[in-house]
Amino acid sequence: MARIYPFRALRYNSSQVRLADVVTQPYDKISPALQQAYYQRSPYNLVRIILGLPELFDQPGDAASDIYARAAGDFASWRRNGILAQENEPSIFAYAQRFAVPSTAGDGEPETLVERRGLIALGHLHDYADGVVFRHEQTLAKPKSDRLNLLRTTRAHFGQLFMLYSDPANTIESLIFTDGAAPEMEVTDDYGVLHRVWRISDPAVIRLVTAEMADRKLIIADGHHRYETALAYAREHAPETMATPHESSPTALPAPPWPEAAAMMTFVNMDSDGLVILPTHRVVHSLAHFDAAVFFDQAKHAFELKQLDTNDTSALLAQLGADRADTTSFLAITTGGATLLTLKPEISSAALAALSPRQQQLDVVRLHTLVLEELLGLTPEDIRQQTHLRYLRDADEAMAQVRTGQADIAFLVRPITLEQLREVAFAGEVMPQKSTDFYPKLLSGLTIYALD
Structure with missing residues (x-):
């Protein structure tokens, strides 16, 4: 009680x-x-x-x-x-x-x-x-x-x-x-x-x-x-x-x-x-030998990539929000611009398979598992200690840190829904750090x- x-x-x-x-x-x-x-x-x-x-x-x-x-x-x-x-x-x-x-x-x-x-x-x-x-x-x-x-x-x-x-x-x-x-x-x-x-x-x-x-x-x-x-x-x-x-x-x-x-x-x-x-965006910095071209080449295995022809934050977030709700999508921001990453439906991962079905469907979980850990090599301990990783509510600030060289790449995400949060919490499970931002x-x- x-x-x-x-x-x-x-x-x-x-x-x-x-x-x-x-x-x-x-x-x-x-x-x-x-x-x-x-x-x-x-x-x-x-x-x-x-x-x-x-x-x-x-x-x-x-x-x-x-x-x-x-x-x-x-x-x-x-x-x-x-x-x-x-x-x-x-x-x-x-x-x-x-x-x-x-x-x-x-x-x-x-x-x-x-x-x-x-x-x-x-x-x-x-x-x-x-x-x-x-x-x-x-x-x-x-x-x-x-x-x-x-x-x-x-x-x-x-x-x-x-x-x-x-x-x-x-x-x-x-x-x-x-x-x-x-x-x-x-x-x-x-x-x-x-x-x-x-x-x-x-x-x-x-x-x-x-x-x-x-x-x-x-x-x-x-x-x-x-x-x-x-x-x-x-x-x-x-x-x-x-x-x-x-x-x-x-x-x-x-x-x-x-x-x-x-x-x-x-x-x-x-x-x-x-x-x-509200969503909390991820900013990755101070990686050894980060190369955007290499990252996107490796990402092609799991994601459909779409280069966007605007750097306007509102327009980018509008395109992210307009993507299908039943797909996992997020924006990758590099010095070369913005790229929409949409997960291919046939992709599976041993790391994801270890999670519950409700966790596997969350954008932020897939971002952490398939991108931050598998593609960029961050360990769970790196994430816990905030090594190479910052969390920002403001998408403009996240993009600015990439443009000014303070970060290697930023990921803009869609917000978690209240129903998703409720299901995960009452099931005794947890999402990655800073998955939600109540306003x-x-x-x-x-x-x-x-x-x-």
């Missing part, structure tokens, strides 16, 4: 700071330019904690003078000085995001304005083997090490994990959203997304919501690295013996068995409107869960 809990959130004090100056995108979506912009907005911007800049006299390995120590120091100082204030009572939060859907097909269609709704609460950290929380993609080694260092020094969760649940009747949303109620927090982010948050402290409503969530299974949409980091930290701090719970009052609100056993999450109904998945992201810093 999915256990969720209300919590006494830390929140930015609106009398001391302006919310737009201090909240951020999730750490892994903060570019160097955005990081600098956040630094300039406020001395209390959350980037200084979740993605601090190194300083001149930092000593490698010196725990007293590194980004994690500064993050912990800033966090403690902001709490002492009232920049961050803690709620008096346990609460959950209704969270709505209104946004224009970015075009991924370059079709020139006007952007559609939609709203995605969710619930912010603590969620119990379950082992995957429990059959409650399901992942859908592999993780990378470096981000988990970084996030664990930050969690150990600050002992707080600053952003929410993005979790999906199924609720065709929309019961939970109907409990937490009230028409006409003014939000307690409202902010527009760097991408024009309007974020609004309502606090819910009514114990009766909280108990109804926790009871409704109890029989749900959860899929991690965004935050696999942070989920696995939090789970590892929970294991580190699990008590050797659990205290016998006292007779609880019928009116008592649920709470984690120990503070580290839960993390802050936003729960979104996968049966409601507003779920948008928009959940803002970090709206609420904070402090373990102490």
Whole structure:
């Protein structure tokens, strides 16, 4: 069962700071330019904690003078000085995001304005083997090490994990959203997304919501690295013996068995409107002796090749999107231009044969198996460690890195569908790293869960 809990959130004090100056995108979506912009907005911007800049006299390995120590120091100082204030009572939060859907097909269609709704609460950290929380993609080694260092020094969760649940009747949303109620927090982010948050402290409503969530299974949409980091930290701090719970009052609100056993999450109904998945493109760099002509000659065995006569990103994505949905297609970008690769139907691979039928049909799986590994020679460990490989949402940026010599070849892909994700996750399987990119992201810093 999915256990969720209300919590006494830390929140930015609106009398001391302006919310737009201090909240951020999730750490892994903060570019160097955005990081600098956040630094300039406020001395209390959350980037200084979740993605601090190194300083001149930092000593490698010196725990007293590194980004994690500064993050912990800033966090403690902001709490002492009232920049961050803690709620008096346990609460959950209704969270709505209104946004224009970015075009991924370059079709020139006007952007559609939609709203995605969710619930912010603590969620119990379950082992995957429990059959409650399901992942859908592999993780990378470096981000988990970084996030664990930050969690150990600050002992707080600053952003929410993005979790999906199924609720065709929309019961939970109907409990937490009230028409006409003014939000307690409202902010527009760097991408024009309007974020609004309502606090819910009514114990009766909280108990109804926790009871409704109890029989749900959860899929991690965004935050696999942070989920696995939090789970590892929970294991580190699990008590050797659990205290016998006292007779609880019928009116008592649920709470984690120990503070580290839960993390802050936003729960979104996968049966409601507003779920948008964008593609994450692959950029391959620093290969020894890469030769585009040799690559395409080898690719002819498995793929039909079609040289495209445009370098316009929108036109290229439109052609990729127009290709048959029942075929595997992606664009290969080299200094010589763009080539559409479409898998020949008769092609088989021993590596693909080892995967389930549902995995074998995924474009991103075929790209990793047949191209990145078999043609370009990247090993699974290379991919886990991000050796020779970058992941980019922006197709223009991926193409620019090839044109400017920062990359050897880029692959533009179509997005995974929600149904594909759901089937893979509930089957207990995983796709390659960075297979999905849910848009928009959940803002970090709206609420904070402090373990102490």
